[in-house]
Amino acid sequence: MGIVLGPNRYGKAETRVVRVSRGADGTHALTDLNVSVALSGDLEDTHLTGDNAHVLPTDTQKNTVYAFAKQHGIASPEAFGLLLARHFTASQETITGARVEIEEYPWNRLGPHSFSRDGSLVRTASVEVSGATETVFGGLAGLTLLNSTDSEFSGFIRDGYTTLAETSDRILATAVDARWRFAAPEAEFNAVFSAARDAMIDAFTGTYSYSLQQTLFAMGEAVLEACPDLTEVRLRLPNKHHFVVDCTPFGLDATPEVFHADDRPYGLIEGTVVRED
Missing domain, CATH: 3.10.270.10 (Urate Oxidase;)
Known part of the structure; x- marks a missing residue:
């Protein structure tokens, strides 16, 4: 050999x-x-x-x-x-x-x-x-988005190592990395970038989220609907966790208004949304 x-x-x-x-x-x-x-x-x-x-x-x-x-x-x-x-x-x-x-x-x-x-x-x-083969991808990195409500996470698998509590109201934050593939090597690239970025932002803002996976699909779907020149969108969404700070030991009420932003470890959601022929 x-x-x-x-x-x-x-x-x-x-x-x-x-x-x-x-x-x-x-x-x-x-x-x-x-x-x-x-x-x-x-x-x-x-x-x-x-x-x-x-x-x-x-x-x-x-x-x-x-x-x-x-x-x-x-x-x-x-x-x-x-x-x-x-x-x-x-x-x-x-x-x-x-x-x-x-x-x-x-x-x-x-x-x-x-x-x-x-x-x-x-x-x-x-x-x-x-x-003779030419392939073009566009995209963006570091698009930081946050919804301060309209996000839940519940009904997930529980086993002997699960300590996470279910929640019906949480902060949802992420820093979007997106990569989209053009159907042909010639397009109005600047116009597509603006339309894809705006579609992702609108989908993130307007989706009541039961999981970041659901939000990922909504964002990818919105991009493909807004941009007929694209065939697929690959998304990478880190879950930027925000945990409620318990202020009751200080004699204050329990309303969730103060949060600790934790940078690691973090959930990482990845997926590709594809336009079918």
């Missing part, structure tokens, strides 16, 4: 690029990205013998990100990722596959050329090009 090289890829991770677009009226637009490139193809020799003849340096990949941001601008993370992935696979004979993953950090406008960072929300995109 021999030992052989398995699947492999290499690239330049986390190239930070900030693009300032200068309008004729003096108004600036700001795009802030973190770009990671990974390439695959005819790369066996570099692993087995150290022959780098088929290797496009990762420093070149970094420079390409900067040059393309200058030359082409950044219409959206998805479009920029497609531009890069198509370039690497089309321009290099030894490179047959490219994956580009992008995080975009949103900024709020304060004036013509002034901005403030928009909280913890990060827009995400992932593009893979291999031969």
Whole structure:
């Protein structure tokens, strides 16, 4: 039985690029990205013998990100990722596959050329090009949501290790990580992002929740209903637990108004909502 090289890829991770677009009226637009490139193809020799003849340096990949941001601008993370992935696979004979993953950090406008960072929300995109196959994912991370009521949790399995009390009224909080797949590699990416984000927020806000799993499905379903360009939504929802603080020892009433926000351990709910053919 021999030992052989398995699947492999290499690239330049986390190239930070900030693009300032200068309008004729003096108004600036700001795009802030973190770009990671990974390439695959005819790369066996570099692993087995150290022959780098088929290797496009990762420093070149970094420079390409900067040059393309200058030359082409950044219409959206998805479009920029497609531009890069198509370039690497089309321009290099030894490179047959490219994956580009992008995080975009949103900024709020304060004036013509002034901005403030928009909280913890990060827009995400992932593009893979291999031969004639192109796959595009959009998404977001760190969308923190909280309902202070309209959430229950009861009727669950109880065994010898169960101490959790059932509740008919609790805080439901999460930090959403979502990833959605486009049916085709061309779409109105910015419009889809806004519609998907708003649909998730509306579903979270408007769903009376008996479990975070139920809320997850409601959010995914809302995204697919709002965005016909999407075929599936993958959601990762940590349950950000809030526990009532008992203030009765201090001579105060038992109304649940003060909570302890506990960061770990936490429940983690994951699921994919898919559009059927």
